[in-house]
Amino acid sequence: xxxxxxxxxxxxxxxxxxxxxxxxxxxxxxxxxxxxxxxxxxxxxxxxxxxxxxxxxxxxxxxxxxxxxxxxxxxxxxxxxxxxxxxxxxxxxxxxxxxxxxxxxxxxxxxxxxxxxxxxxxxxxxxxxxxxxxxxxxxxxxxxxxxxxxxxxxxxxxxxxxxxxxxxxxxxxxxxxxxxxxxxxxxxxxxxxxxxxxxxxxxxxxxxxxxxxxxxxxxxxxxxxxxxxxxxxxxxxxxxxxxxxxxxxxxxxxxxxxxxxxxxxxxxxxxxxxxxxxxxxxxxxxxxxxxxxxxxxxxxxxxxxxxxxxxxxxxxxxxxxxxxxxxxxxxxxxxxxxxxxxxxxxxxxxxxxxxxxxxxxxxxxxxxxxxxxxxxxxxxxxxxxxxxxxxxxxxxxxxxxxxxxxxxxxxxxxxxxxxxxxxxxxxxxxxxxxxxxxxxxxxxxxxxxxxxxxxxxxxxxxxxxxxxxxxxxxxxxxxxxxxxxxxxxxxxxxxxxxxxxxxxxxxxxxxxxxxxxxxxxxxxxxxxxxxxxxxxxxxxxxxxxxxxxxxxxxxxxxxxxxxxxxxxxxxxxxxxx
Numbered sequence: 001x002x003x004x005x006x007x008x009x010x011x012x013x014x015x016x017x018x019x020x021x022x023x024x025x026x027x028x029x030x031x032x033x034x035x036x037x038x039x040x041x042x043x044x045x046x047x048x049x050x051x052x053x054x055x056x057x058x059x060x061x062x063x064x065x066x067x068x069x070x071x072x073x074x075x076x077x078x079x080x081x082x083x084x085x086x087x088x089x090x091x092x093x094x095x096x097x098x099x100x101x102x103x104x105x106x107x108x109x110x111x112x113x114x115x116x117x118x119x120x121x122x123x124x125x126x127x128x129x130x131x132x133x134x135x136x137x138x139x140x141x142x143x144x145x146x147x148x149x150x151x152x153x154x155x156x157x158x159x160x161x162x163x164x165x166x167x168x169x170x171x172x173x174x175x176x177x178x179x180x181x182x183x184x185x186x187x188x189x190x191x192x193x194x195x196x197x198x199x200x201x202x203x204x205x206x207x208x209x210x211x212x213x214x215x216x217x218x219x220x221x222x223x224x225x226x227x228x229x230x231x232x233x234x235x236x237x238x239x240x241x242x243x244x245x246x247x248x249x250x251x252x253x254x255x256x257x258x259x260x261x262x263x264x265x266x267x268x269x270x271x272x273x274x275x276x277x278x279x280x281x282x283x284x285x286x287x288x289x290x291x292x293x294x295x296x297x298x299x300x301x302x303x304x305x306x307x308x309x310x311x312x313x314x315x316x317x318x319x320x321x322x323x324x325x326x327x328x329x330x331x332x333x334x335x336x337x338x339x340x341x342x343x344x345x346x347x348x349x350x351x352x353x354x355x356x357x358x359x360x361x362x363x364x365x366x367x368x369x370x371x372x373x374x375x376x377x378x379x380x381x382x383x384x385x386x387x388x389x390x391x392x393x394x395x396x397x398x399x400x401x402x403x404x405x406x407x408x409x410x411x412x413x414x415x416x417x418x419x420x421x422x423x424x425x426x427x428x429x430x431x432x433x434x435x436x437x438x439x440x441x442x443x444x445x446x447x448x449x450x451x452x453x454x455x456x457x458x459x460x461x462x463x464x465x466x467x468x469x470x471x472x473x474x475x476x477x478x479x480x481x482x483x484x485x486x487x488x489x490x491x492x493x494x495x496x497x498x499x500x501x502x503x504x505x506x507x508x509x510x511x512x513x514x515x516x517x518x519x520x521x522x523x524x525x526x527x528x529x530x531x532x533x534x535x536x537x538x539x540x541x542x543x544x545x546x547x548x549x550x551x552x553x554x555x556x557x558x559x560x561x562x563x564x565x566x567x568x569x570x571x572x573x574x575x576x577x
Contacts, residue, residue, distance in 0.1 A: 015551070017553075018548075018549065018550065018551055018552075018553040021549075021553055021554070021555065021559075022430075022548050022549070022553070024559075025545055025546060025559065025562070026430065026546060028545075028559075028562045028563060028566055029542070029545060029546060029562070031566055032485070032562075032565060032566050032569055033406045035489070035566070035569040035570065035573055036403065036406050036407060036485070036488045036489065036569065037406050037407060038573070039488070039489050039569075039572070039573055039576060040406075040407035040408075040488070040491070041075045042072070042073075042075055042576075043491050043576075044075065045072075045073040045074060045075035045078065046072060046073050048073065048078065049072075049073030049078075049080070051097075051098050052073075052095045052097060052098075053095060053097065053111060053128050053129060055070060055080065055093065055095075055113065055128070057069070057070070059113070059126060059128070060082060060093060060113075060115060060126070062124070063082075063091075063093075063115035063123045063124055063126075064082050064090045064091060064115070064123075066084045066085070066090060067082050067083070067084065067090060068083060068084050068085040069083045069087075070082060070083070070093075071083055071089075074092065077092055077094055077116075077155075078094055079092045079093050079094030079095070079116075080092060080093055082115075089118060090117070090118060091115060091116050091117040091118050091123065092116050093113055093114065093115050093116070094113070094114050094116070094184065095111055095112070095113055095114075095128065095184075096110075096111055096112045096113075096114070096177075096180040096181055096183070096184040097109070097111035097128075097180075099180065099183045099184045100112070100176075100177075100179070100180025100181075100183060100184060102245055103176045103179050103180050103183070103244070103245055104176060104244075104245040104247060104252075105130075105132045105136065105170075105172045105173035105174075105175070105176035105177070106132050106133055106136045106170070106172040106173050106250075106251065107131065107132050107133050107136075108130065108131020108132050109130070109131050109132075109176065109180070110127060110129070110130040110131070110132060110137075110173065110176060110177050110180060111127075111128045111129050111130070111180075112125055112126065112127055112128060112177055112180060112181060113125065113126040113127075113128050114150070114181065114184070114185075116155070120154050120155055121152055121153065121154055122150045122151055122152065122153050122154075122155075122158060123151065124147065124148065124151055125147050125148075125149075125150060125177075125181070126147075127140065127141060127177075130173075132173045132176075133173075135170075136169075136170040136172070136173040137170075137173060139167050139168075139169050139170035139173070140167050140170050140173055140174050140177065143167045143174075145165075146165070146166070146167050146174055149164050149165070149178075150164075150181065155185055158181065158182075158185055158187075159182060159185035159186050159187035160187060161182070161187070162190050162195075163195075164178045164192065166178070166192070171193070171274075172193065172251055172252075172274055175192040175193045176193075178192045179191075179192050179193075179241075179244070189241050189242070190241060191240040191241035191244055191254070193240065193241075193244050193252060193254075193274070194238075194240040194241070194244070194254040194271065194272050196271070196272065198213065198223060198236055198237075198238060198256065200212070200213065202236075202256055202269065202271070203225055203236050203258060205267075205269075206234075206258040206266050206267045206269075207225050207233045207234050207258065207260075207266070209227045209228070209231075209233055210225045210226070210227065210233055211226060211227050211228040212226050213225060213226070213236065214226060216235065219335045219336075219338070220335070220338050221237050221238075221242070221331065221334060221335050221338070222235050222236075222237045222298075222335050223235065223236050223237065225258075232261050233260070233261060234258060234259050234260040234261050234263075234266065235258070235259045235260075235261075235263060235298075236256065236257070236258045236259070237256075237257055237331060237335060238254055238255065238256050238257070238271065238331070239253070239254060239255045239257075239324070239327035239328060239330070239331040240252075240254040240271075242330055242331050242334040243326070243327035243330045243331055246323045246326055246327045246330070247323060248273075248275050248279070248317075248319045248320035248321075248322075248323035248324070249275055249276070249279055249317070249319040249320050250274060250275050250276055250279075251273065251274025251275055252273070252274055252323070252327075253270060253271075253272075253273035253274070253275060253280075253320065253323060253324050253327065254270075254271040254272050254273065255268055255269070255270060255271065255324045255327055255328060255331075256268060256269045256270075256271050257293070257301075257328055257331070257332075259297075259298060262297070263297050263298045263299075264294075264295055264296065264297050265293045265294050265295065265296050265297075265298070265301065266294060267290065267291065267294065268290055268293055268324075268328065269290070270283060270284050270324070273320075275317075275320045278317075279316070279317040279320045280317075280320065282314050282315075282316050282317040282320075283314045283317050283320050283321050283324070286314040286315075286317075286321070289311075289312070289313065289314050289321050292311050292312075293311075293325075293328065298332045298335060298336065299332075299336060301328060301329060301332040302329060302332040302333040302335075302336045302337075303329075303333075304325075304328075304329050304332075305329075306322060306325040306326060306329070311325055313325070349416055349417075350417075352393050352417060353415070353416050353417030353418075353420075354417070355388060355393065355417070356389070356393060356395050356417030356418065356420065356421055357417060357420055359384065359385060359388060359389055359441065360420060360421060360424050360441065362381055362384070363381075363385075363424075363436055363437075363440035363441045364424075364428075364436065366378065366381060366440050367428070367434045367436050367439070367440055368432075368434065379450070381440070382446035382447075382449055382450055383446075383450075385440070385441060385442070385443055385446045386443045386446050386447055386450075386505075389421075389441065389443050390443030390444075390505035391443075391505050391506075391507070393417075394505065394506045395417060395418050395421055396442065396443060396444075396502040396505070397421065397422055397425050397437060397442070397539055397543075398496075398497060398500050398502045398503075398539055399480075399481075399484050399496045399499065399500060399538055399539055400495070400496040400497040400500070401418075401422070402422075402539070402542075403484060403487075403488045403496060405422075406488075407488070410422075421437070421441065424436055424437065424441070425437035425441070425543055426543065426546055429543060429544075429546055429547035429548065430546045430547065430548060431548070432548075433547060433548045433549070433550065435543065435544070435547060437543060438533060438537075438540050438543055438544075442533075443502070443505055444501050444502060444505075444518065444521065444522075444532065444533075445530070445533055447522060448521070448522065448525040448529075448530050448531070448532060448533065449530070451522060451525050451526055452525065452529050452530070454526055455526045455527065470528075470535065473535035473536075474534070474535055476535055476536050477535075477536065477537055477538045477540065477541035478538075478541060478558075478561045478565070480499050480536075480538040481538045481541060481542070481561075481565055482564075482565060482568060483499065484496060484499070484538060485565055485568050485569050485572070486568070486572065489569055489572035489573060489576065490572060490576065495511070497511075497514060498511055498513040498514055499513075499517070499538070500514070500517065500537070500538070500539065501514055501515075501517040501518030501521055501532065502514070504517070504518035504519075505518075517532075517536070521536060541558070544558070545558060545562055
């Protein structure tokens with residue numbers, strides 16, 4: 001009651017100050033997390049950029065006459081910003097490689113450069129390097145109309161484009177370049193070599209009653225063949241575009257495959273091909289080869305190894321026919337593997353996740369009811385936390401876990417129980433001032449509480465350290481947090497689990513450093529209650545930072561330390577580029 005009267009009597013500005021200070025602390029933590037996340041995204045972009053070809057300013061001057069330098073790899077678009085002499089952006093360039101490395105033209109892949117202006121509009125296309133033949137490449141470079149086919153389009157408009165004319169005499173090479181551009185921009189798979197869709201006339205020689213084709217929603221690339229009465233007659237598909245990079249003697253072939261209602265192959269047919277007319281004719285007339293896949297299911301075709309299965313290619317056109325056989329296998333495998341799961345958006349909650357949720361509920365009961373005053377209940381729950389959350393489930397909040405989640409995202413669906421534990425650890429002290437995780441759900445904290453009264457009381461004053469030692473030791477969590485920031489921002493090859501004792505409860509993977517920290521912390525807690533929590537735990541310091549302190553709150557030394565950590569992260573971010 002006294003506290004309530006004091007709260008009511010405070011000036012309005014004073015009542016707001018604790019909440020503003022609390023929001024400030026949350027903002028500091030969020031800023032630190034954002035810096036770590038942003039640096040990680042940029043680090044991945046630089047590492048991915050190392051796989052790309054180096055670009056000189058001279059290669060892009062025709063798109064950017066005022067270009068002076070190229071910036072670091074930008075994660076927003078996966079390319080490099082183009083800067084003028086003053087450092088102002090003029091646009092950016094992206095490369096189709098490595099996305100286009102598996103797309104083979106006539107004889108090899110091509111890496112192309114796309115130049116964008118500052119408004120995300122394409123300025124032009126440049127061929128950086130190509131594994132194709134010189135004649136085909138020269139034909140493409142000489143066709144300025146083709147090289148300007150994407151000019152003026154935005155990223156999204158170019159990715160959605162399905163009709164681009166190839167270069168006469170270099171159709172395979174130019175089609176591969178187009179497909180590489182579309183794939184790099186995130187467009188949907190589309191065959192630019194074989195744009196013609198399946199027609200009913202192609203299906204009727206195998207299923208004469210076919211009246212219409214409808215897409216099979218659960219198996220992309222496969223179509224249902226339906227009679228006029230609505231009866232399902234079978235299925236039809238083709239090897240393009242998933243096998244367009246499989247080259248026979250001279251080029252790829254689009255092969256039609258038809259299956260009955262039980263998904264058993266009833267026949268295949270050659271559609272369009274880039275092989276010579278002579279080789280294509282020999283395969284088209286080889287009834288033995290065209291029927292050797294019959295009666296195999298689509299799943300069996302997906303696992304078929306043509307050579308091991310004894311499938312013989314067409315005499316005189318072996319490369320052409322065997323390329324068709326491998327293309328059929330790849331197409332069947334793509335249909336099987338890209339079929340969506342029964343419930344792609346559903347949660348997978350295991351029994352262990354329910355167990356973690358039950359322990360969290362028990363911790364809430366202890367934190368907010370008078371059960372915490374019953375020693376036997378508290379001791380039994382501490383044993384449960386140590387045994388289940390520690391040794392059995394390994395569900396603990398640590399710096400290694402938090403940094404990993406900040407950098408790569410929270411695995412809500414894979415580990416909902418652990419995500420709930422972390423959420424409870426941060427939300428509860430922030431809203432209720434109760435330190436739920438540290439006081440009730442941390443296995444190492446529970447172990448220290450059990451050891452608190454293990455030694456006779458008369459022994460403790462003898463070995464208690466002097467005050468100056470404890471004051472220096474209280475800096476340890478913040479020094480460790482500084483090291484965490486350095487490791488996270490610089491991506492050092494250091495295991496952050498080694499600075500905390502939590503992996504010691506996972507005996508099979510625990511390192512000697514973790515085991516040593518755990519043992520020292522437990523032994524120290526015999527003389528100093530909760531020694532590790534008070535003087536060594538960086539995760540506890542983070543959770544204490546978000547804890548709401550009440551009306552008497554003020555700016556503390558810990559807040560200065562938190563700002564210093566953010567400043568350290570900013571400095572590393574600037575130095576790291």
